Amino acid sequence: MKITVDGKIYEYAAGTLLGDIAADFEKESAHDIVLVTVDGKLRELHHRQEHDAEIKFVTTACNIGNSTYKRSCSMLFLAAAYHIAGHENIRKAVLHFTIDDGFYYTIDGNVRVNEDFMRAVEAEMHRLVDTNCPIGKRNLPTDEARKLFHRYGMYDKEKLFRTRLSSSVNIYTLDGFEDYNYGFMTSKTGYLRYFKLFLYQGGIVLKMPSADKPEEVEDFHPLDNLFRTQIMGEEWAEDLKIDTVGALNEEVINANTRQTILISEAVQESRIASIAEEICAGKGVKFVMVAGPSSSGKTTFSQRLCVQLSAHGLRPHYVGVDNYFLDRTLTPLDKNGQRNFECLEALDVKKFNEDMTALLNGDTIKTPSYDFIEGKRVYNGEKLTLPEGEILVIEGIHCLNDKLSYSLPRKSKFKIYISALTQLNIDEHNRIPTTDGRLIRRIVRDYRTRGYSAANTLSMWNSVRRGEEENIFPYQETADVFFNSALLYELAVLKLYAQPLLFQVPQEHPQYEEAKRLLKFLDYFIGVPSDDVPHNSILREFVGGGCFRL
Numbered sequence: 001m002k003i004t005v006d007g008k009i010y011e012y013a014a015g016t017l018l019g020d021i022a023a024d025f026e027k028e029s030a031h032d033i034v035l036v037t038v039d040g041k042l043r044e045l046h047h048r049q050e051h052d053a054e055i056k057f058v059t060t061a062c063n064i065g066n067s068t069y070k071r072s073c074s075m076l077f078l079a080a081a082y083h084i085a086g087h088e089n090i091r092k093a094v095l096h097f098t099i100d101d102g103f104y105y106t107i108d109g110n111v112r113v114n115e116d117f118m119r120a121v122e123a124e125m126h127r128l129v130d131t132n133c134p135i136g137k138r139n140l141p142t143d144e145a146r147k148l149f150h151r152y153g154m155y156d157k158e159k160l161f162r163t164r165l166s167s168s169v170n171i172y173t174l175d176g177f178e179d180y181n182y183g184f185m186t187s188k189t190g191y192l193r194y195f196k197l198f199l200y201q202g203g204i205v206l207k208m209p210s211a212d213k214p215e216e217v218e219d220f221h222p223l224d225n226l227f228r229t230q231i232m233g234e235e236w237a238e239d240l241k242i243d244t245v246g247a248l249n250e251e252v253i254n255a256n257t258r259q260t261i262l263i264s265e266a267v268q269e270s271r272i273a274s275i276a277e278e279i280c281a282g283k284g285v286k287f288v289m290v291a292g293p294s295s296s297g298k299t300t301f302s303q304r305l306c307v308q309l310s311a312h313g314l315r316p317h318y319v320g321v322d323n324y325f326l327d328r329t330l331t332p333l334d335k336n337g338q339r340n341f342e343c344l345e346a347l348d349v350k351k352f353n354e355d356m357t358a359l360l361n362g363d364t365i366k367t368p369s370y371d372f373i374e375g376k377r378v379y380n381g382e383k384l385t386l387p388e389g390e391i392l393v394i395e396g397i398h399c400l401n402d403k404l405s406y407s408l409p410r411k412s413k414f415k416i417y418i419s420a421l422t423q424l425n426i427d428e429h430n431r432i433p434t435t436d437g438r439l440i441r442r443i444v445r446d447y448r449t450r451g452y453s454a455a456n457t458l459s460m461w462n463s464v465r466r467g468e469e470e471n472i473f474p475y476q477e478t479a480d481v482f483f484n485s486a487l488l489y490e491l492a493v494l495k496l497y498a499q500p501l502l503f504q505v506p507q508e509h510p511q512y513e514e515a516k517r518l519l520k521f522l523d524y525f526i527g528v529p530s531d532d533v534p535h536n537s538i539l540r541e542f543v544g545g546g547c548f549r550l
Contacts, residue, residue: 004054012049019045019187022057031059031214034068034186042513045187046137060191060214063462064184064513070208072135072186073195074103077206078429079177080124085111091153094428097230097421100221102207103431104200118204122197128175132190136173145169148178156427159246163253163526182430183517196220201227229482230421236267237423242488245426245524252492252526261532264488268538272301275416275481276308279391285414286360287392288316289399291475292418293468295441297485297538301418302395303548304536314391317384321396321404323368324352328375342467344398348377353407359386360412397467400475417479420486426524435465436521437486444497445542454501458511485538492528497543499527 001014003021012021022033022045035058036043042064049055058065078093091109098104107113140148142164148171149157157180161169172181174189186192198205198220205220237243242251242260251260279285288309290302299320306316324347325331334340355365364385368377386392398404400415422437439461446452476482499522505515530543540546 001049002052003049004052005056014050015048017045018043018047018049018055021049021055025057029057029059031061031065032191033057033059034065034072034191035184037513040508040512042184044137044184046134060209061211063211066209066211066214068184068186069191069214070103071181071183072189073192073206073208074429075135075172075174075177075179075181075185076125076128076189076192077103077105077121077195077197077204078179079174080121080128081105081107082177083124083175084117084120085109087152092428095425095431096203096234097431098433099200099205099227099230100207100223101210101218102198102205102220104203104205104227106203113199113202113204115199118197118199121204125192125195128189129192132188133175134188135185137185138171138173139168140171142167142169145171145180149180152178154179154428156244156246156425157429159244159250160427160524162246163249163524165523179429180427182426182521201231223477225417225477225479225482229484233421233423233484233486237488240488243424244428245424245432248424248488248492249524249526252528257489257492257528258532260489261487261534265534265537268485268487269304271483272304273308273311275483276305276312278481279309279414280312280314282414284409284411285391286386286412287356287394287405287408288414288416289405290393290395290416290418291397291399291401291472291479292485293397293438293472294464295438295445295542296418296420297441297541298395298418299550300536300538300541300546300548301483301485302393303550304538305416306393307536309391309393313389315389316391316393317386319367319392319394321347321352321394321399323370323377324348325370325377327377342397342464342471344401344403344471347398347404349404349406353405356392356405357407359384359392360408362387397472400478401471402478415479416481416483417476418483418485419476421484422486422491423484423488424491432491432521434486436518437491440491440494440498440518440522441542443501444494447501448542448544453504454498454515455505455509455511458505458514487537487539489528490539491522492525493530493533493539493543495522495525496527496529498522 003010003012018036037056038053060066060069089110093107096104142161146158146161171178172185194209194217196207196217207217207220209217242248290298292298302318309316326348331339332345358365364383366379367382367384368379371378420437421434422432425431443454443457446457502515502519505512533539535547
């Protein structure tokens with residue numbers, strides 16, 4: 001068969017492993033090749049190629065390759081943990097969420113998770129890497145897979161496959177350890193050379209490289225406030241017994257969805273009310289600063305917070321920092337020559353501080369708004385004063401950065417970090433990235449409010465994420481409170497909106513594989529109509545039908 005690589009044709013015997021083809025080009029690659037595309041379709045390296053094709057290599061410096069590395073390294077960690085502890089001594093090992101770009105695990109059972117155990121697991125991981133163990137793949141009928149995981153005590157996987165429509169499931173094997181993994185895997189452990197383990201909060205954090213630095217592993221930097229918010233959400237979901245996709249699907253099957261929606265919304269409303277109480281108790285607070293990454297529901301949260309502040313006797317005013325954008329012609333350019341609306345320098349910081357200081361001093365200001373069509377800040381004659389009992393709720397991506405509000409005393413500011421930190425996991429060992437939840441929210445909202453296709457939103461997402469890494473995440477731990485805007489049930493609702501949009505991404509489009517991945521992810525959920533979603537829900541910011549002016 002003829003294999004085309006970078007425009008050159010090479011001959012291979014039909015049935016050659018893609019891993020063997022990749023090995024012939026490994027020396028020419030700056031980074032490890034972990035996947036390939038065959039005529040545009042992603043393939044794992046243990047796939048055999050039978051026909052002529054054009055092949056491109058996916059390395060650990062690509063986002064997809066980096067995700068494959070991390071997924072495989074997670075299986076390496078779990079296999080090592082089961083080897084060291086003994087399968088019979090582990091009741092449940094759980095990959096909970098990401099903290100400081102590392103995976104946080106707990107291990108429950110007849111195991112003491114301490115320094116000695118962690119070092120033993122680390123040594124076992126290195127042994128498996130040094131021996132370059134194959135990561136095998138076999139296909140089992142779904143019913144047999146459920147029995148297999150029941151036997152292993154992995155009951156969340158068993159529950160997940162109860163609603164699996166496909167007739168078979170791919171099972172991966174590593175030195176006798178078997179697991180199901182959501183997404184592509186490396187073919188051998190020899191690729192997984194870079195990792196570090198850290199003890200943290202009764203569990204273990206597995207740190208791995210990023211796509212930007214695929215051969216480097218940074219040390220772990222604890223994010224205690226974020227951790228508390230994430231673990232609190234998970235513990236609440238566990239109390240409700242709806243902590244995995246399979247458990248949520250059972251609620252849908254048993255017609256308990258309305259109750260799940262009401263409970264989820266009640267918990268959020270209670271949290272917003274408690275934040276309002278904390279603001280009211282703070283002496284001298286005049287500016288509530290709300291920030292968070294894209295599609296966290298910042299605008300709806302701010303509006304609901306205003307309602308709660310009003311209920312506590314204050315008179316809040318909502319201000320969007322976007323109204324202080326510089327005229328578009330003055331917006332700085334990024335390294336690609338595109339206007340960078342995400343950076344702090346895209347705002348008229350000086351004017352913002354002049355206005356906020358004037359309000360703090362009891363003066364009246366003219367309030368601006370931004371004409372996004374003309375790309376100019378305009379004044380429509382509206383004015384604002386902040387007498388006693390009145391307060392500003394200011395929302396924008398830079399609100400936690402004191403460089404935005406440098407002239408305001410710290411005691412006058414109350415900082416809130418908001419993000420959608422999903423409480424659900426797919427199963428014990430497969431997490432739902434918070435970025436996926438926010439991306440699906442954004443796909444739905446962009447189509448409804450801006451007419452953007454899913455392909456357009458997917459194409460912009462990496463740029464959005466870079467802006468978050470630079471402008472939001474470094475300041476999250478400075479917040480006075482964290483608010484988790486994720487709703488237990490939301491992905492089941494969003495599925496019905498996002499699925500048709502993702503199916504529209506053409507096969508030849510560069511974002512086709514990402515759309516396909518998200519479709520596979522949404523396929524785990526049983527869809528739920530939005531009829532019972534309250535009109536003031538944060539979810540309404542994305543699916544529409546809300547009661548707030550956004």
